[in-house]
Structure formats: C-alpha cells, structure tokens
Amino acid sequence: MSAPLVLGVSFGYLLLLFAIAALADRRAAEGRSVIDNPLVYALSLGVYCSAWTYFGSVGEAAAEGIWFLPIYLGPMLAMLLAGVVILRMIRIARTYRITSIADFIASRYGKSPLLAALVTLITVVGIVPYIALQLKAVATGYQIMTAAPADSGALVWWRDSTLYVAMALAAFTILFGTRHLDSAERHEGMVAAIAFESVVKLGAFLAVGVFVTWGLFDGPADIWARAAVLPELRALARLGSGTGEGGFGHAQWFALVVLAMLSVLLLPRQFQMMVVECVDERHLKRAAWVFPAYLFLINVFVLPIAIGGRLIFGMETVDPETYVLTLPLADGARALALFVYVGGLSAATGMLIVETIAVSTMVCNDLVMPALFRGRGFGAYSGRDLTGLLLNIRRAAILGILLLGYLYFRMAGDAYALVSIGLISFAAVAQFGPALLIGIYWKGGTRLGALGGLIGGFSLWAYTLMLPSVARSGWISADFVAHGPWGIEMLAPERLFDLAGLDNLTHALFWSLLANVGLYVGLSLWRAPGARETSQALLFVDIMKRGDAGEAPVFWRGRARIADLEALAVRVLGDERGRLLFAGGQAGQSTGHGAGPLADAQLVDRVERQLAGAVGSASARVMVASVVEEEALDLDDVIAILGEASELRAANEKLKSLDQMKDDFISSVTHELRTPLTSIRALSELMLDTPDMDEAQRAEFLRIVVGESERLSRLVNQVLDMAKIESGQAEWHNSDVDLGALIVSATGGMSALFAERGTAIALDLPPAVPPVRADADRLTQVLLNLLSNAAKFVPEGRGRIEVSLKIAGDSLEVRVRDNGPGVPSADRAHVFDRFRQGGDALTRPPGTGLGLPISRRIVNHLGGEMWLESEPGEGACFGFRLPLPPAPEGEKK
C-alpha cells in the first residue's frame, strides 16, 4: 500500500478525533455534556487496551497460548470491587479536588511535596518504556502497511514517520489537554475522543477476528481441529505452555493477575479516566460490568487469530504481534487491513494522549511548580498571573514525555516484545498500591512509611527488573545479570538472595512489593504521624461517613485576609473563576480588626481546595501558607478540632430534631384547636339559622359550646404556660404546702370524672408529712395532670389508680400508678418531651402533649425530679420527688 495513502488515513483519523473532541467541548460549554453517560464512561475506561492489547496479546497467545489472559482477568477482579474501592477513590478525589495519582498519595500523607515528587518520578521512569511501546506499535504498523524495510535502525531520524506521529500526537494532546486550566482537571473533549477510539479499536479487532475465523477458516472449531494435529499448537490451550519447563508456573499466573488488578487502578491513564474524569459516581455502577464486558469482547478472538496465524504462516518468519495486519494483507483484504491499522492507531493514540495528559499534570504540579517556588521563592512570582505559566509547563511536559518515549523507542525498542515492555511499566506503578490502597483504609499509615515503602519498592523494581532489561539491550554488561555485581551471585538481579525458580517478573514483583509493604507498615508503626498527616488520614479514611465536604472538619487555624486570598485565587485560577470563589459576599467572613475583612477556616479551606485542583494539593498548601498567618497545629489541636466538629454535628442534629418537633407541635396544636372551633361554629350557625329551635335543644347546644370554649382556653393557657416556664417569666407564689392535703383535694376534684368512667382510686398517705416549699396552685396542676393522664389510659369500667406519698430521706415521693397498657419501651425516653403524645395519632386519647412536660418543668423548678416507672402490660407509674426544706439549726441533734 502506498505510503501517502496510509499517512493520509492516519492523519485523517487524527483530524476526525480532533473534530469529535471539539464537538464534545462545544457541547460541554452549552451544558449538554456528551460524556455524562455511564456507557461513555465505561468506553473511556477502555483506554486500558493499548497497542499492547491490540498487537501484543496475539503475539503472546501465539507463543504462550492461554497466558495472555491474566492481564485481562486482573481488571475483572478490580471491577468486582468497584463499589468498594474505586467509589472511595472517586469520592476522595472529587471532595479534595485531587487530579493525579501523585496528588492523591501526597494528599493522604499530609500534602507532602516530597512524596508527590517521588511518585511523579517513579511514574515518569516507569511509563516512558510504555510510551515507547505505543510508538513502536504505530511504527511497525506503518512499516507493514507500506511494506517498508523492517529495519527501522536504517531509517534516518528525519524520515522516520514515528517521530511525526509523536509530534502530531503531542500537538493533539496539547490542544485538548491544556486548552484552559480547569480546577477539576477534566477534559470533556478528550474523554469523548477516547470513548470513540475504544469503539474503533474494538470494531476493528472484532472485524479481523471474524475475518480470520470465518473468512480464512471455517469457524473456531475448524481452526482447533487443524491445530490439534500439531503438538506445539496443541500445547497452546494448556497451562503448561507458559513456563517452558513443563510445569504450570502458578506463581507467575498469580503474579500477573495481581499485577493487572493493581494496574487497572494505578496506571496514570486509568486513574485519570476512572477517577479524575468521572462526571458522576453513579456511572461507576454500570461501567463496573460494561468495562469487563468490553475486555471480554476484545479478547474473544485473540486465540483464534493467534492459532490461525501460526497455521497459515507456519514456518515463515512473521512476527505474531503483527498477525492482525499480516493475515488480512496476505489474503488481499487491503481495506480490512487499513481498518485494522486504524484500530491499532486508535489503541496506541488513546493510550498516548491520556497517559501524557495525566503525567504532564503530575510533572507540572508536583515537580516543576514546587521547584520554582523553592528555587526563587514564591515571592518572585507575586503579582504575576500563573495560569499561563502552568499551561506552558504542561505543554512542555507533554512534548518532553513523548520525545523521551521516542528516544527510548529508537534506542531500545527492538530488543523487546511489546508484552515485556508493558509488564515492566505495570510493575513500576504497582508500587503505588500499598501507599494508596492501604492508606485509604488504614489511618495508621504515615508519610515516613509511604516514603520508605515507595523508595524500597522502586529501588528493588529498578534493580531486579529495569536493570536486567537495560543489560539485555546491550548497554551494560550482561555479566552483571548472570553473576551479580562484582561476581557476588547472591546479589544477581534476577536471583536475589538465591531465590530461583521464579520468572523474572514474578521475582521482581515479589521482592519489590515485599519491601514496599514491609517498609510501609513497619515505618508507619515505628513513628507516630504528625498533626497534618493525622488530619489528612482522618479526612481520607472517613470519607464514606460524610455526605460531602461541607460537613468535614477543617484543620486550619490562623489569620487570613480575604483580600490576600482573593488575589492568590485570581492569579492561579484566572480573573473570572478566582473572583467567583468569593462571590458569596459576606459568607465565610469573620470580623476583622482594621486589616480588612478576615476569612474563616472554611473559606481558607475552600480556596485551598480550588487551588489544589489547579496546581496540586502540595503546591496549594505552600501557596496558601505564603499569604496567611497560620498556627502550626499539633496532634492535640487536631483531636480538639475533630471533637468540635463532632460536637457541632451533634448540636446540628439536635437542632434539626427540635425543629421537627416544633413543626409537629404546631400541626398538633392547630389540629386540637380546630376540633373545638369546628363544633362551636357548627352549633352556633345551626342555632342562628333555626330561630324556632326548641329550648332544651338550644340549652344542650350551648352547653357544648361552653365546654368546647373551655377546652380551647385550657389549651391556649397550657401553651402560654409552657412558654412562660420555658422562658423563665412565670410567677411563682411559694408557701409551705402540705402535700398530703393537696393530694386529697386534687383527687376529690377529679372524683366525678373517675366515677363517670368507673375508675377506682386508692390513696396511700402517711398520717402526716413535713411541709414542702412550693407554689400550691402549680403543684395541684402537676397532680391533676398526672391523674387525668392516668384516667385517660385506664380501661373503661375496671380502671384502678393508686396514689401514694412517702418520705424518702430528705424528700417526699409521690407516685401515681394506673393499670392501663403502660408505656411502650420505644416511647419511654420521650414521654417528657414537649409535643410528644403517647400512642399513635389515631387511637390516643385527646390531649395537647403538654401536660407531662409542663409537670416535669414545674417539679424541676421546685428542685425536684419526675420520672416514669413502667413495664409494658403492667400499667404506668409516674413519680416525682420534692426536696424537704433543710431542718432549722436548732432542731438538729
């Protein structure tokens, strides 16, 4: 195929991506987001399938059979935990405006700039080979399509199309990744383009799969029937094929599954797509199964293509990694081959675009910005708008990463198969696993532990995996790998401490993760964390307990002038968005003392979070600290702030429930007021309309009207009474009161009511009791309340109420016991609350729900207490105790 055609199609495809991204950006600006959709989200996760999947899987399957599979089973396992682990990551990132994996880890351990820089460095070192892999795939694809000589080394660099692909991609990425500074670091257009790429590569791979299986052969069974005759192909369907030693390397299988499971969470592009670009965390539910289904589909035809390719090409020296292109080409299906080539291009470009955006954000926020602040001091940048600077750093970083990848590809690309390069990168990012995944569940993890774990794990990764691969490329002596440094066999990179019998990847993964987890946990337990680490650990680990950030405690104390904060926000976020933060007017402001209005902790926290979205949390911390005067918090302060926050929460809850009770009360009071009012009005109207009503009837009606009016005034009096007692304005006329006599007169007053309902009343009074100091009228009110309350609940006709009085120590105790149904245990705690009435609204006897609360307040005012003793089914017993006045001095012995 002619080079101009292939080149034209390639750039045409990039232009199409460009158009899609531009359209999505425009739609987003109009508020009609195309990516606010669970399917688009799931497809965008398909960026996991890079050129490695597209070309490498078939190569791996052709050589090792079923062993290509663990890399896709791992993500299946990870997505089974989507609702547990990924949801938590998304919520943390959204709440604290975290925009990269470096930022995430650094934030968790007290916004440590050192940790952010370390994670960024590991990512860059680990990811460059992976970038090279994609470029290599694009270059190989191009060579095959144009049938150019396979020896890329002979190409002069300026004639190398790969370089131009890298440049074109850099331009594309810069245009869509760094057009404007978004404090959530979201890229609508880019996500839409990636989702489209996922569709293209799946379609192309399925097309070539169908072509090979049913075009070149007669279905999968036919392929296998022909392959089963050949022993070396027959072995591809067995596990033993992967080890080369006959046995099944189960350690390697397990290592690959674990590695893939970690990678799908920790690769910069996966973190970007899954966590940062997540529009709505509800999308995760569907994506959790659509994404594995996508992986399933793209893998179904891997074995048929691989085995089919080996059957067709047999002894010919065709690289199995190119089967998807060479099989259609060999059969003359040029259009299909071109489509497949575009699919491969989409797999490679998708990975390159997202990975470079993610890594450039990290390089800018966590490596370059802190270095700038440190080098010349933040003051050197005061007064300058930083948005342009930030964007330019990112653009340079994107270009730099792609060029580094290109350099690696030119120097070492040919020495390795795609799969081995990819696995080296996977093992590098797997080092983030302990610090990130344990850190979001375990509050005890510390900055020191994370640093130690990362450094230990990364060093061992470099020594046991990276170094041997470099040696194999011929840059350093291979002796080093075979016999260890200085001939010390025990330190041989691929047999560390003579641990033999594992393949080099499993070996490296074992040692590096062992050192990583060991150092992380060990160092975390060794030294207690500082205040900021503790506060961040609390915010991260408890994220699921809070609805949103508004309820989270703010660990900040100090003095900050709003004007300073606003100037900072405007410089970093730009004029419009910076001012928007303070648009709330007086909100978040506390009283100033001459120096202009001061910001409260919530406002400082809000500004810092917005800045963190743009420059990373570690840099945001430094910036905010540079414009405010803040107190250094120690561990006690953190605990104190946490305590205040939970007190505040408790107070808020109490307030809410009081509010609810007030509403209930108003509706209950209006209901109670309406019933008598309705009957008064109805009867009065009836009498007005019927002038010739007979006298007895009229008298009866008037009696009811009077009774209902009394009920009304009683209700209003009680409400007023309650309000007075509550506000302390009630008048008290205290005198010496004989409680026994009071009880006798109160029960006497009620006797008519008791007799009417057939209720028996029994008094148990001592012959004489000392007087108490009290307001006799109010005490009578208490007794009447208790008695009428009891009378309401006793069974009709056989009710029994016992009133007892006795001297208990230095006080008098009164009990009113009835034989009603008692108080259900659920209501027992609330009987003395205002506006609560026993029983449900339909069956309970009429009342205001104020009798008991008023009684209790009166008793409390007199220095006593009131309580309820009740067992369900045994009736209720309300009691109260009043203190006896201290005996006069003279009578004491």
Next chain:
Amino acid sequence: MPHTRFSLGLWAAAALLFNFPLILIWDRDVTVAGLPLLPVAMFVIWALLIVLLAFVAEARPARRPPPSG
C-alpha cells in the same frame, strides 16, 4: 450494605476461580464442541462473573446522589 458484601463475595470467588489450583481442573486434553476445554472454561467463568456483576449493578436503584461541587 448487602451490595458491598455481595461484591466482596464475588471478588473472593473470582480470585479463587481464576487461580491455582482451581484452574488446573480445566487443564486437560478435552474439547467442548470442538474447542479446547481450558480457554472455553476461562471465558465462560469470565462471562458468568460479568453477568452476575451486571445483575447486581442494574437490579438495585442508584445509591445516594454524589456530593455536589
């Protein structure tokens, strides 16, 4: 949280099914409908897991809305 517990259970089951020694069960020289047993078994288990996951995810109404901002 029944959803979480189900996810964890499914995860544990998948981790066992996809690993030594359970996958050795399928590692034999047998064909199913003309296809080798091991790949068929792996893909069938995989598909079943996806279906189960889809069933849990789609059966329950969406949980609490995300925090705004």
